[in-house]
Amino acid sequence: MQFQNTNILLGITGGIAAYKTPDLVRKLVAKGANVRVVITRSAKEFVSPLALQAVSGNTISDDLLDKDAEAAMGHIELARWADKLLIAPATANTLAKLTYGLADDLLSTLCLATSAPIYVAPAMNQQMWSAKATQSNLAILASRGVQLLGPAQGEQACGDVGPGRMLEPQEIADLLLPDVPQVLAGKHITITAGPTREDIDPVRYITNHSSGKMGYALAKASQQLGAKVTLISGPVDLTPPENVKTILVSSAQDMHNTVMQNIKDSDIFVACAAVADYRPKQNATQKIKKSEQELTLTFVKNPDILSDVAHLPDPPFTVGFAAETQNLREYALGKLSRKKLNMIAANDVSNKTIGFNSEQNALTVFWPKGEKQLNIADKNLLATQLMKIVAEKFEETQTEDATFV
Numbered sequence: 001m002q003f004q005n006t007n008i009l010l011g012i013t014g015g016i017a018a019y020k021t022p023d024l025v026r027k028l029v030a031k032g033a034n035v036r037v038v039i040t041r042s043a044k045e046f047v048s049p050l051a052l053q054a055v056s057g058n059t060i061s062d063d064l065l066d067k068d069a070e071a072a073m074g075h076i077e078l079a080r081w082a083d084k085l086l087i088a089p090a091t092a093n094t095l096a097k098l099t100y101g102l103a104d105d106l107l108s109t110l111c112l113a114t115s116a117p118i119y120v121a122p123a124m125n126q127q128m129w130s131a132k133a134t135q136s137n138l139a140i141l142a143s144r145g146v147q148l149l150g151p152a153q154g155e156q157a158c159g160d161v162g163p164g165r166m167l168e169p170q171e172i173a174d175l176l177l178p179d180v181p182q183v184l185a186g187k188h189i190t191i192t193a194g195p196t197r198e199d200i201d202p203v204r205y206i207t208n209h210s211s212g213k214m215g216y217a218l219a220k221a222s223q224q225l226g227a228k229v230t231l232i233s234g235p236v237d238l239t240p241p242e243n244v245k246t247i248l249v250s251s252a253q254d255m256h257n258t259v260m261q262n263i264k265d266s267d268i269f270v271a272c273a274a275v276a277d278y279r280p281k282q283n284a285t286q287k288i289k290k291s292e293q294e295l296t297l298t299f300v301k302n303p304d305i306l307s308d309v310a311h312l313p314d315p316p317f318t319v320g321f322a323a324e325t326q327n328l329r330e331y332a333l334g335k336l337s338r339k340k341l342n343m344i345a346a347n348d349v350s351n352k353t354i355g356f357n358s359e360q361n362a363l364t365v366f367w368p369k370g371e372k373q374l375n376i377a378d379k380n381l382l383a384t385q386l387m388k389i390v391a392e393k394f395e396e397t398q399t400e401d402a403t404f405v
Contacts, residue, residue: 014042
C-alpha cells in the first residue's frame with residue numbers, strides 16, 4: 001500500500017478501451033491510491049458509471065453543470081483534490097481539446113483548473129494516431145509537461161494492426177504509480193549521456209541531436225532504485241540529478257578517457273550517450289576562413305567506448321543503446337553480438353515524437369536469450385522500467401557465474 005495517500009483523478013473518455021477502466025481502477029486501488037472518476041457523456045456508451053462507482057468506492061462525476069456539486073464549486077474541489085490526473089483512454093478528440101485549452105465539459109475544465117501533473121493513455125485507430133494533427137498535438141502537450149503512457153501496438157477493435165492500443169491496466173498503474181524497490185542497492189552504475197562535440201576549429205564543431213534526457217533519466221532512476229551512480233555527460237542543457245556524481249566532458253576522446261578512469265569499480269555500465277563515430281583529423285588552431293567554394297575535411301574514427309568496456313578482462317554488466325532510423329531489430333541484434341554486450345536498448349529516432357529532444361521514448365530491449373518491448377512513455381517513467389530489467393538480468397548473470405565457481 002505504498003500509495004495510500006495518493007489521490008488519482010481518472011478521466012474516462014469515449015473510446016472502446018473504456019471497457020477496461022473498472023479493472024484499471026481496481027489496479028490503482030490495489031496500490032493504495034484513492035481514486036475518483038470523471039466520465040464523459042460518450043464514455044458512458046462503453047462503460048457503466050455504476051461499475052466504476054463500485055470498484056472506486058466513490059461517486060462518479062459526469063456533469064460540469066451539476067447543481068448539487070457546483071453549489072460547492074465541485075470542479076474546483078476535484079481539481080485541488082487530485083495529486084495526479086490520468087485520462088484513460090485518451091481519444092484523439094480529447095488530445096485535441098487539451099491542446100487548444102477547451103473547457104466544454106467537466107473533464108476538460110478540470111484539466112485547466114488543476115495544478116496536478118496530467119497523464120494521458122491514448123487509445124485510437126492506428127491511422128488517427130499517425131495523423132499529422134494528432135502528432136502535432138502530442139508534441140505541444142509534451143512541451144507543456146503532459147506525460148504520455150503508451151500507446152501499445154497490436155490488433156485493434158476495427159481490425160487494423162498498428163500503434164494506438166491503450167496500454168493494459170496493470171501497465172498504466174505501474175507507470176503512474178511506479179514501485180521503487182531498492183533492486184540496485186549496493187551496485188555502482190556508470191552511465192554516459194548526451195552528445196559529444198568534435199572540434200573543427202576554435203569556433204566550430206560537429207555534434208548530433210542528442211539532448212541527454214534519456215541518460216539523465218536513467219541516472220535518476222538508478223539512484224532512486226538504490227544504486228551509487230556516476231554520470232558522464234557530454235554538453236547538454238540539463239540540471240544534473242540529485243545525489244549523482246556528474247562528470248562533464250566534451251569530445252568522444254574525453255568521454256572515453258573519463259569512462260576508462262571510472263569503470264574499474266562499476267558493476268553496471270550503461271552507454272546511453274550518442275558518441276560521435278568520427279572526428280576531424282586536423283583541428284585548426286585558427287578559425288577557418290571562407291575562401292573556396294568547397295571545404296574538404298578528413299575524418300578519423302573515434303575510440304569505441306562501449307566495445308572497449310565490454311572487452312575488458314573483467315567487464316561490468318554492459319548495456320548499449322542503438323538509435324536507428326531503419327532495420328532496428330537487425331542492427332540492434334548485430335551490435336549486441338558484435339560488441340559482446342549483455343543487453344541493448346534500441347529506439348527508432350526516425351519517429352520525431354520520440355527519441356532525440358523529445359520528452360518521450362519507446363524502447364525494444366534485447367539480451368542474448370530474450371527481448372521486451374517498452375511502449376511509448378515519458379523518459380523518466382521509461383528509465384525506471386529499463387533499469388528494473390537491467391537489475392533483473394544483472395542478478396541472473398551473478399547467479400549463473402556462481403554456479404561455475
